[in-house]
Amino acid sequence: MAVARENAHPEGRSSSPFWTIARRDSLAGFLFIAPQLIGIIVFVLIPLGLVFWYSLHEWNVLANTFTYTGAQNYRMLMEDESLLDVLGATAIFSAGLVIFNLSLALLLAVLLNQKLAGIAIFRTLFFSPVVVSLVAWTIVWGFLLQKNGGINGMLLTFGIEGPNWLREETTAMISVIVVQVFKNVGLNMILFLAALQGVPKELYEAARIDGAPAFKQFRRITLPLISPTILLTSIITIVGSLQVFAQIAVLTQGGPGLSTTVLVYYLYQQAFQFHFFGYGSTLSILLFAIVAILTFAQWQMRKRIVFYES
């Protein structure tokens, strides 16, 4: 990736021969990026080194001991039976979230791309949960999903007795996914809408003259042309799904059982509720590895499934 452009002039205008424009530009470049670079070193890279270092230690906060134990935390990771449930919940949550989010976002974008009067109002309303405070949104959904809450109240007026959504394993998982999707699907919807509007209209006209049905047009023209956006949104959404914490903490506290305990929530519990900082660090390394592998894998897939013009 070429970062800098060719814009330094070879001949310096300055009176001092040392401070050529190229040298002054180098200095300016370093000064401009210094705050960000130092920030990344102090708040990202050093902590990443530390989290790996901590993960090799047993750390008892109450007794104030910090002992090197090598790979012991990693062996604990392999033998931790709860962790299997946690990874399972994380996988179901992330997969469910990404599939539901991307398909709904695409459906809404296709609807909003129609030439209809007042379409901008619909766009605004579909987008509005994005700007509603996350915890406020989660609290009102928690309220709606109570046993005697609004959703079951509506169902009961039609004679249907609803489940106790947040207290049963399957419905609890569905609930946290759905709450999260409606909160943020507007972002992906807007990105898809921009991509759809970039598809040349002539292509559809040509396809219509050839008699291609609407579904085929969508599959053969729309999907390939917006595939870069699909890839980008799926990376953002997957990485984002691995960071979901507030919704779980407010709605289910990881329950019932471990059914909605995703990795971030488990990490938080181990480190900050049970004060196992060493093991919490090992879980952080695991989270980092998952994020890195998923991002890398999707980036590789780009070559096979993403269509680029040119």
Add this chain to the structure above:
Amino acid sequence: MRADISPRAKVVLYGVMCVLLIPFVFPTWWMVTSSMKPISDIFAFPPQLVPQSYDWTTYSKVFELQPFVRQYWNSAYIAAVVTVGTMIISSMAGYAFARIRFPYANAIFMIVLLGLLIPSEVTIVPLFQMFLKAGMVNTHWPLILVPIFGAPSVFATFVMRQFFVTLPAELEEAARVDGLGRFKIFTRIALPLAKPALASVAIFTFLHSWNLFLEPIVFLSSAEMFTLPQALTQYTDAYGGPMWNIQLAAATLTALPVLIVFIIAQKQFVEGLAHTGLKG
């Protein structure tokens, strides 16, 4: 997509969209209306879509049970400082990566992009220890410094870089001929042109800070230091169960101002986010 839609198709489309809107719009309506109902009515059956009687004492309890004004101020000023700070840091870095030739620029850009791979959740344990050693636990510094300088700002830098790359080189060359230095070219020529990109950086940075939840509950321990998301969850009764009407009133007070600003400025909001060089 197609120019001509039959009237019948239009009715179907409007119908589908109205049904799809329910889960997007109804929760906000339910939050606002339920917060006005007396406690006896909020779980009433059949559900009252419009309140049948009003109880405004709930709203005064929001302020009695917690230092809510203080907490509101905490969230607002932290979000403001983080937003302005991120705009400065990321526009400078984004500009340099896009337009200035300096040694190791590519390598440094790759290092900065690592921040996208390492969300703050991964480093929360060492960050807590670092701020503990610095005596900054139960202060707002972690909520200000980490977003401005750490991983969350990397995305902003990326967006700014993608924007500055598209500026024509002639603009800067003309400024050079006029004798402007780098810093002046940046502040007088590049930045004014970058308003749309800066606006979208401002929007998502503000929302990110406003919604932070894990960081406040890890770093803050006293009620007068809390931010809004954390405070909302603290309206609980003696058994730890939520006091629904008070939570909903506090949630309404938290959500409505931002929602109103959004509805007024929604064009800039939505279009700004769509045109951030994010189109892949």
